[in-house]
Amino acid sequence: MATSLSRVPAEIVELVARHLGLSDLRDLRLVCRDVNAKVTAGSRFKGFCVHKNVELRKSNLEKLGARLCEPGVQQYLEHLTVTGPLIVTKGLERIIRERTKPADLEDPCCLKRDNIGNRSNVERVAASRSDVEDAMYQLSDFKRQIDAIDTERAVGNDSTALTDLFDMIRTHCKAAGLKSLTLHLVVRREQTTLLSPAVGAPFRQVWEAAQHVFSVSLQAWQRSAIKIERLDVFSGTEACGVQTCTFAAPPNQTAFKNIFTGLKALSLSISNRLLPLSAAEQLRDADRDEERPGGLTALQTPAELREERMRLLNVPSNSTGLADCLRWTGSLEELLIHDYWIINSFDTSAPALTARKALLKYAADNAPLPNLRKLSLRKADIEVNALLKLLKNSPRLKSLTMREVTLTPRDGQSWEKVFAHVTSHEAELTHVYFDNLFEEIEQQHSYVICFTAGTEPGEDASARFERLKVQYWDWRRPSANGWNAFELHQREDVLRGIAYQLNSHYIMGSVQNSAWMEQRRRNHGPLGA
Known part of the structure; x- marks a missing residue:
C-alpha cells in the first residue's frame, strides 16, 4: 500500500485528502515519507493547521504544544483561539431534583428573544428515568472537571501551560508568532451542547470567567514575549466583556507595555459590571435553574450592592486603563470598542454615564493613533469635542463605523x-x-x-x-x-x-x-x- 500510494501524483492525493477529516489525514501521513510530504503540502491539511482553537486547560494546551513539535504542522499556524470553559451544574441539578428537562437544549433557561425582544416561554418536559441517570453521570463528571479547573487556576497551571505554548509557537512556528489571538468563552450546562454566555449563565459568572481568561492570556503573552499582530478580546461573544482597568499596568512593568508595540488590530468588549440593586432584579439575574432561597438572606442587600457599584465606578483606571493600553500601540491600524453597559437602577445612572464618557474622552486626549485606518465604536457615549479629537488624532482613518x-x-x-x-x-x-x-x-x-x-x-x-x-x-x-x-x-x-x-x-x-x-x-x- 505504501509503495502504491507513494507513486500516486500529488494532485490525486490532494483530491483524496479533500474528503478526509483531520484524524484521517493524520493517519494518511503515517503511511510513508512521500505520502506524508504530499499530504502536508496540500491545501486541505494546511487549512486545519492555520487556525487552532484550544481550551484554557493544562492538558489541552500541552497536547496542542506537542502537536506543534511535529514537522509540517507548526509552519502553518497563524491564528489561535483560546476558549475559556464555564461549567454550570444548576441545570443538571434541576433535572435530578424535579425530574423535568428543558425542551430546547440550545435555550435551556428560555432566554432567547424574538424580533421585538420578547423572551420565549419557559418550556420543560418530563424527564425519563434514563434522562435522570444521564444527568447524574454528567453532573458527577462536571464536578470532577470543576475541581480540576479550580486546582489548575489556584496553582497557576493554566497560565504556565499557556506561556509554554506561546514559547513553543515563538520558537517552532515559521512566523515566530501569531497573526491573531482571539479570546472566547463557552458555557456548558450539559455535555452535548455548547452555549453562548448570553443564554447559558448569569452575568457575574460570565464576567469572572472572562476576566480570568483575559488575565491569564495577558500574563502568558508578557512572559513569552511572543509577537501577536491582532488581538480580539471577546468582541464577538455576547454578554461578555472585561473591565478597562485590566489594561492598566504599573509604570515599572515595561515588559507589559512592550507586548502591545507591534499590535496592528485590537477588538475588545468592555463592561462596567454593575448588577441591579433590588432583590427581584437580583433573582432575575441569577441562574433560573437554581433553587430560589426562602428569604433574601442569600442575596446581597441594596446597601452592599450600592457600595460595590460605586466602588467599580470610582476606580480611576476604568477610565485611564484603555488609554494607557492605546498609548503603547503606535502601530495600531484597526480598533473596535464594544461597551456592554448594564445598569438597571437610577441611583448609579449619572456616575455610570459620566464614567462612560470619560473613557473615550481620556483616550482622545492621551492616546493619538497616527496609523489607525479603521475605527468601530459600538455602544458608546461621548462628547462631541472628544469624538472630533478622536477622529482628528487619526489622520489616516479610512473606515468609520458607529453603532x-x-x-x-x-x-x-x-x-x-x-x-x-x-x-x-x-x-x-x-x-x-x-x-x-x-x-x-x-x-x-x-x-x-x-x-x-x-x-x-x-x-x-x-x-x-x-x-x-x-x-x-x-x-x-x-x-x-x-x-x-x-x-x-x-x-x-x-x-x-x-x-x-x-x-x-x-x-x-x-x-x-x-x-x-x-x-x-x-x-x-x-x-x-
Whole structure:
C-alpha cells in the first residue's frame, strides 16, 4: 500500500485528502515519507493547521504544544483561539431534583428573544428515568472537571501551560508568532451542547470567567514575549466583556507595555459590571435553574450592592486603563470598542454615564493613533469635542463605523460638526457606516436619521427622511444591516456630505423603538440571564 500510494501524483492525493477529516489525514501521513510530504503540502491539511482553537486547560494546551513539535504542522499556524470553559451544574441539578428537562437544549433557561425582544416561554418536559441517570453521570463528571479547573487556576497551571505554548509557537512556528489571538468563552450546562454566555449563565459568572481568561492570556503573552499582530478580546461573544482597568499596568512593568508595540488590530468588549440593586432584579439575574432561597438572606442587600457599584465606578483606571493600553500601540491600524453597559437602577445612572464618557474622552486626549485606518465604536457615549479629537488624532482613518453611539453636544457643536469633519477633504474616509445614532440634550435622547441625496437610486433625501420617520415607518423596507443603517462605500459619496434630522417623535412601542430595544438587549446580553 505504501509503495502504491507513494507513486500516486500529488494532485490525486490532494483530491483524496479533500474528503478526509483531520484524524484521517493524520493517519494518511503515517503511511510513508512521500505520502506524508504530499499530504502536508496540500491545501486541505494546511487549512486545519492555520487556525487552532484550544481550551484554557493544562492538558489541552500541552497536547496542542506537542502537536506543534511535529514537522509540517507548526509552519502553518497563524491564528489561535483560546476558549475559556464555564461549567454550570444548576441545570443538571434541576433535572435530578424535579425530574423535568428543558425542551430546547440550545435555550435551556428560555432566554432567547424574538424580533421585538420578547423572551420565549419557559418550556420543560418530563424527564425519563434514563434522562435522570444521564444527568447524574454528567453532573458527577462536571464536578470532577470543576475541581480540576479550580486546582489548575489556584496553582497557576493554566497560565504556565499557556506561556509554554506561546514559547513553543515563538520558537517552532515559521512566523515566530501569531497573526491573531482571539479570546472566547463557552458555557456548558450539559455535555452535548455548547452555549453562548448570553443564554447559558448569569452575568457575574460570565464576567469572572472572562476576566480570568483575559488575565491569564495577558500574563502568558508578557512572559513569552511572543509577537501577536491582532488581538480580539471577546468582541464577538455576547454578554461578555472585561473591565478597562485590566489594561492598566504599573509604570515599572515595561515588559507589559512592550507586548502591545507591534499590535496592528485590537477588538475588545468592555463592561462596567454593575448588577441591579433590588432583590427581584437580583433573582432575575441569577441562574433560573437554581433553587430560589426562602428569604433574601442569600442575596446581597441594596446597601452592599450600592457600595460595590460605586466602588467599580470610582476606580480611576476604568477610565485611564484603555488609554494607557492605546498609548503603547503606535502601530495600531484597526480598533473596535464594544461597551456592554448594564445598569438597571437610577441611583448609579449619572456616575455610570459620566464614567462612560470619560473613557473615550481620556483616550482622545492621551492616546493619538497616527496609523489607525479603521475605527468601530459600538455602544458608546461621548462628547462631541472628544469624538472630533478622536477622529482628528487619526489622520489616516479610512473606515468609520458607529453603532448605538450617543453624542453630547457642547458649545453649540453637535452631529453636524462631526459629519462636516467626516465628509471634509481634511479627513481621508472612504467608508462610513452608522446605525442607531442619538443626540443627548437635557436628558432627552433624539434619534438621528442620516441621509444623502442620490445615494439610493430613485429616492432623494426628503423622500428617505419621510420613509425613516417613525410615523411613516414601513415594515416592508428595513435596511439590510439595521433599522436605521446608513452607509457610504466610496470616497466620492463621502465627499457629497451627510445631512441629518433629529426624530423628536420617538414613540414607545413603535417599530423603531422595539427594534432598538431588541438590539440593546442583544448587545447587553439578556437582562434576566
